[in-house]
Amino acid sequence: GWTRKTGLLCTTSRERLGFSEYAFWFPMDFSVTFAGQTFVPRILSVIPIADLCGAAETKYSKEETTVRNKLASVYRLIDSRGWSDGIYGHSSVRVPHTSNEFLINPFGLLCHEITASSLVKVNIAGDIIDPGSTSFGINKSGYTLHSAIYSSRPDINCVLHVHTTAGAAVSCMKCGLLPITQDALMIGEVTYHPFRGILRAEEEKPELSRDLGPKSKVMILNNHGLVAIGGTVDEAFYFLNNTVKACEFQVSALAAGLENIIMPDMECDVSWMNDSGHGITWAIGELEWEGEMRKLDMQGYRTGQIYRTSSLIHSPSIANKQSDVDFPPVTTSPKSTSHSHENVSTTDSDEEVKDRKASPTATRD
Numbered sequence: 001g002w003t004r005k006t007g008l009l010c011t012t013s014r015e016r017l018g019f020s021e022y023a024f025w026f027p028m029d030f031s032v033t034f035a036g037q038t039f040v041p042r043i044l045s046v047i048p049i050a051d052l053c054g055a056a057e058t059k060y061s062k063e064e065t066t067v068r069n070k071l072a073s074v075y076r077l078i079d080s081r082g083w084s085d086g087i088y089g090h091s092s093v094r095v096p097h098t099s100n101e102f103l104i105n106p107f108g109l110l111c112h113e114i115t116a117s118s119l120v121k122v123n124i125a126g127d128i129i130d131p132g133s134t135s136f137g138i139n140k141s142g143y144t145l146h147s148a149i150y151s152s153r154p155d156i157n158c159v160l161h162v163h164t165t166a167g168a169a170v171s172c173m174k175c176g177l178l179p180i181t182q183d184a185l186m187i188g189e190v191t192y193h194p195f196r197g198i199l200r201a202e203e204e205k206p207e208l209s210r211d212l213g214p215k216s217k218v219m220i221l222n223n224h225g226l227v228a229i230g231g232t233v234d235e236a237f238y239f240l241n242n243t244v245k246a247c248e249f250q251v252s253a254l255a256a257g258l259e260n261i262i263m264p265d266m267e268c269d270v271s272w273m274n275d276s277g278h279g280i281t282w283a284i285g286e287l288e289w290e291g292e293m294r295k296l297d298m299q300g301y302r303t304g305q306i307y308r309t310s311s312l313i314h315s316p317s318i319a320n321k322q323s324d325v326d327f328p329p330v331t332t333s334p335k336s337t338s339h340s341h342e343n344v345s346t347t348d349s350d351e352e353v354k355d356r357k358a359s360p361t362a363t364r365d
Contacts, residue, residue: 049073049296050304051115056133063096068116069304070233071103071158076301077237077292078162079111083244085163086110089225090142093233094150094157100124102150104143106136116304124151141199145208149229152209156229158236163225166247171220177246180253180261184246187228187239191216195223218243230285237292238285280308 050069052060060068071093078084078091087108095101103119120138121130124147128138146159170177177190193211196204199221212219212229217239219227226243230236253261286308293305 046300047113047115048302049076049115050302051117056117061096065116066304066306067093067096067233068103068119071119072114072116073293073296073301073303073305074160074233074237075105075111075114076296081244083162083164084111088139089162090139090146091160091162092142092146092158095121099154100150101129102146104138104146106132106134107139107142108136109134144199144202144205145227148205148208149212149227151205152212153214153229155231158230158233160228160236160240161225162240162244164244164247166251167220167226167244168224169251170247171222171224171226175258177220177243178250178261178263180263181246181249183242183249185264187218187242187246189213189216189218190243191219193219193221195221232283232285234283234285234289236285238288241288 049072052065052068057065071091074091075084078089083089087110089111090105090107092102092104095103100123101121103121105114106118106120109118115133117133120128120132120136122128122138122143126140126143126147131137142161145161149156149159176192177184179185191211191213193208199208212227217229217235219229221227226240226247228236228240228243230239290305290307290309293303293307296303297305
């Protein structure tokens with residue numbers, strides 16, 4: 001169906017292009033007449049993250065569907081921040097209520113193409129249990145890294161690995177990641193694994209596990225990239241985000257020379273992260289994660305996030321906001337209720353509004 005928003009015309013298509021559903025947005029840049037109004041189509045594709053529906057929705061448990069949505073959302077965040085490396089780089093999450101199964105990206109899709117349904121389920125032995133909605137396989141080096149961590153760290157349920165420019169630069173430095181910024185201090189212990197080529201050899205797994213250690217949440221692969229892990233997707237992304245920023249700050253600061261760097265003489269107190277000050281206790285990274293999901297939802301990506309901050313999502317300032325997005329974030333949460341509002345431009349005259357209300361082509365399907 002067609003929907004006229006403020007300066008926008010939107011339509012959706014349920015074409016299955018091998019792996020996902022597409023939504024097309026048409027900004028109004030030049031003249032095209034449709035239903036008595038002037039628009040111009042220019043296609044920008046928006047691929048929904050939480051794309052499990054119909055028979056596919058009942059294929060997985062609610063817990064697995066939730067982590068599928070979250071891991072697919074991680075890939076969108078990686079893409080939006082410019083941390084992606086084409087089809088390379090890999091992140092995973094352990095399948096709930098299992099010890100030897102995890103979800104990982106299909107090797108061949110770009111980060112912005114990955115959805116909940118396209119994720120591949122594999123076991124620790126490297127066998128594909130569920131290929132997802134694509135015909136792609138998995139990155140073997142990705143399997144090696146992730147299976148080694150899940151095997152040795154039962155407390156870890158999410159592993160994120162990226163090759164950012166600053167992260168790779170710091171991985172090449174003899175000094176490693178220096179504790180010179182708040183972000184670096186907040187990630188705690190950082191461990192290192194020496195570069196031995198592409199991570200494919202099974203014999204490298206024990207070395208990866210040993211180098212990671214029993215407590216570290218961040219490991220730098222020398223001459224390679226960054227690894228961040230956590231008990232939840234929220235926590236792992238929290239450590240990844242801070243590590244990436246710490247590397248960027250360090251690369252910039254070292255332009256002044258190492259001799260000019262001020263080294264802090266105290267550790268960062270992160271106990272404040274667990275309390276919002278309003279009677280809500282948050283796990284590490286959880287509060288930040290909800291903010292990131294609201295941002296994606298407002299951009300139309302439909303994350304499927306179940307929000308704890310439901311009062312914020314339902315607030316008039318968000319629910320009634322004139323937005324370029326056809327569906328506000330409230331529509332992606334199973335806990336939420338739907339809102340209906342008129343698609344009326346603030347610049348329309350009273351006569352235009354009256355005519356549109358009377359016309360069936362001006363309403364949402």
